[in-house]
Amino acid sequence: MAQDDSLFIGASRKPDDSYQAAERLLLKYANRHGLVTGATGTGKTVTLQIMAEAFSNAGVPVFCADVKGDLSGIAAMGEAKDFLTKRAETIRLDPYEFQEFPVIFWDLFGEKGHPIRATVSEMGPLLLSRLMNLTDAQEGVINIAFRIADEEGLLLLDMKDLQAMLVNIAERADEISKVYGNVSKASVGAIQRSLLVLEQQGGTHFFGEPALRIEDLMRTTRDGRGAISVLAADRLMMNPRLYATFLLWLLSELFEVLPEIGDPDRPRLVFFFDEAHLLFDEAPKILLDRVEQVVRLIRSKGVGVYFVTQNPLDVPETVLSQLGNRIQHALRAYTPREQKAVKTAAETFRPNPDFDCATAITQLGVGEALVSTLEAKGVPSMVQRTLIRPPASRLGPISEAEREKISAISPVAGQYDTPIDRESAFEILQKRAAEAAQAEEEATRREEQEDGSDDKRTRWTLPDFGDRDEDRRRPSTTRKTTPRTTTRRRSSNRQSVTEAAIKSVARSVGTSLGRALVRGILGSLKRGR
Numbered sequence: 114m115a116q117d118d119s120l121f122i123g124a125s126r127k128p129d130d131s132y133q134a135a136e137r138l139l140l141k142y143a144n145r146h147g148l149v150t151g152a153t154g155t156g157k158t159v160t161l162q163i164m165a166e167a168f169s170n171a172g173v174p175v176f177c178a179d180v181k182g183d184l185s186g187i188a189a190m191g192e193a194k195d196f197l198t199k200r201a202e203t204i205r206l207d208p209y210e211f212q213e214f215p216v217i218f219w220d221l222f223g224e225k226g227h228p229i230r231a232t233v234s235e236m237g238p239l240l241l242s243r244l245m246n247l248t249d250a251q252e253g254v255i256n257i258a259f260r261i262a263d264e265e266g267l268l269l270l271d272m273k274d275l276q277a278m279l280v281n282i283a284e285r286a287d288e289i290s291k292v293y294g295n296v297s298k299a300s301v302g303a304i305q306r307s308l309l310v311l312e313q314q315g316g317t318h319f320f321g322e323p324a325l326r327i328e329d330l331m332r333t334t335r336d337g338r339g340a341i342s343v344l345a346a347d348r349l350m351m352n353p354r355l356y357a358t359f360l361l362w363l364l365s366e367l368f369e370v371l372p373e374i375g376d377p378d379r380p381r382l383v384f385f386f387d388e389a390h391l392l393f394d395e396a397p398k399i400l401l402d403r404v405e406q407v408v409r410l411i412r413s414k415g416v417g418v419y420f421v422t423q424n425p426l427d428v429p430e431t432v433l434s435q436l437g438n439r440i441q442h443a444l445r446a447y448t449p450r451e452q453k454a455v456k457t458a459a460e461t462f463r464p465n466p467d468f469d470c471a472t473a474i475t476q477l478g479v480g481e482a483l484v485s486t487l488e489a490k491g492v493p494s495m496v497q498r499t500l501i502r503p504p505a506s507r508l509g510p511i512s513e514a515e516r517e518k519i520s521a522i523s524p525v526a527g528q529y530d531t532p533i534d535r536e537s538a539f540e541i542l543q544k545r546a547a548e549a550a551q552a553e554e555e556a557t558r559r560e561e562q563e564d565g566s567d568d569k570r571t572r573w574t575l576p577d578f579g580d581r582d583e584d585r586r587r588p589s590t591t592r593k594t595t596p597r598t599t600t601r602r603r604s605s606n607r608q609s610v611t612e613a614a615i616k617s618v619a620r621s622v623g624t625s626l627g628r629a630l631v632r633g634i635l636g637s638l639k640r641g642r
Contacts (some may be wrong), residue, residue: 120167124204125497140379142487144417151442174339177385178346186507188216197503212505225345233269245307267538271321274538357391371414381415389420390427443477462496
């Protein structure tokens with residue numbers, strides 16, 4: 114059943130359930146993207162697995178997320194089981210050979226695979242704002258932070274770099290607001306709190322170096338098979354926003370890094386986006402526009418994107434119109450929304466006169482799907498009711514011991530396992546703050562030294578209190594024999610308490626007559642003494 118120019122997906126059936134024909138996906142049109150939909154338990158994961166196997170055997174590298182953990186079995190040899198063998202006979206898959214595939218395991222948290230990291234600069238302000246669910250005002254502050262970091266040559270690599278940059282902006286808020294518009298400390302504080310939440314959710318593991326090299330997702334083996342990169346996403350799904358933002362970042366990186374190659378005879382990479390609805394849930398328009406742009410233009414760079422989700426309504430129409438290859442598993446139609454989803458899915462297929470598409474969608478069994486792929490000249494084929502082929506690799510997850518063994522012999526072993534922390538914004542701003550504090554301390558010390566030299570030149574003196582000072586200088590024996598009642602002659606320039614009181618009254622008197630009376634009283638007192 115092997116053909117060099119196509120992938121075997123399964124076999125279509127006639128109305129009487131007999132064998133009709135092999136259903137294939139032409140490699141030439143595999144980069145026109147695709148959609149795999151269906152309710153839980155209808156076989157979407159197995160479809161993803163058999164497509165990844167086929168692409169790998171065709172020499173096309175694959176990247177996919179393992180949301181439930183059972184996709185890891187693609188790294189192990191398949192095992193013969195009755196229902197698998199029976200399916201192979203029904204669809205005329207002969208020979209049905211088991212196989213293990215070249216797999217590289219990845220994990221943002223570094224627990225079930227090699228760590229995947231990106232720098233804050235690579236993520237960019239748009240995706241970072243989406244990741245933290247920031248308001249427009251807060252997103253503006255993030256943009257300013259990136260702009261200033263770029264102008265001042267500050268590398269934003271990890272979260273502590275961004276945190277240090279935000280502190281720096283808050284301290285310079287008045288200066289920055291004059292150039293870039295209002296930067297409120299309240300907005301900076303809100304972003305810092307969002308960063309704290311992101312850090313608690315594991316964002317620290319994602320941001321940093323060594324950053325992922327796109328080339329490592331596009332490896333091939335010596336025998337010509339494409340490597341299958343499997344992202345462990347079971348824990349990552351606990352933070353759906355981080356999951357969706359990471360995959361969108363990866364798509365954006367592919368779009369920006371890869372050169373234009375037009376329409377190749379086969380894709381350079383196939384990207385499966387499982388749980389795709391998480392990408393579009395509550396996404397702002399600017400982000401949806403970005404997704405649409407990437408999906409539309411990344412085809413010419415040789416990348417095929419396949420969205421895997423439960424409901425075709427999860428994908429916006431602008432993106433849905435770009436997906437030429439469709440595999441539709443069973444849908445339920447119990448609620449109005451589900452009925453609308455069935456109708457929408459049926460209307461996207463090229464009709465087949467042998468059956469009603471909308472009715473067939475609700476009657477499909479497990480491992481059965483409606484399939485329509487692009488044929489010659491890129492025209493969609495007539496939809497066919499198809500039995501999906503059984504996988505050649507293991508159906509179900511591998512053990513932790515098997516996973517560790519595979520990771521140990523991985524072609525990227527040792528390249529990403531140890532984090533690197535080189536000098537970036539955090540260290541540079543910390544150094545600047547230390548230098549500024551030292552300069553201020555030295556300036557303060559110089560001022561104190563100058564003030565101290567002035568003190569040495571200034572001689573402080575005490576007022577002359579006359580015979581009281583002489584009394585202090587007198588020997589103690591003399592002081593003891595002098596009676597306390599001894600009357601001392603008051604200095605002429607000193608005032609009695611009465612004189613001071615009278616002069617105080619004189620200062621408070623406003624009329625010349627009052628001042629004259631006071632002077633007369635004062636004179637009589639002096640003459641009397």
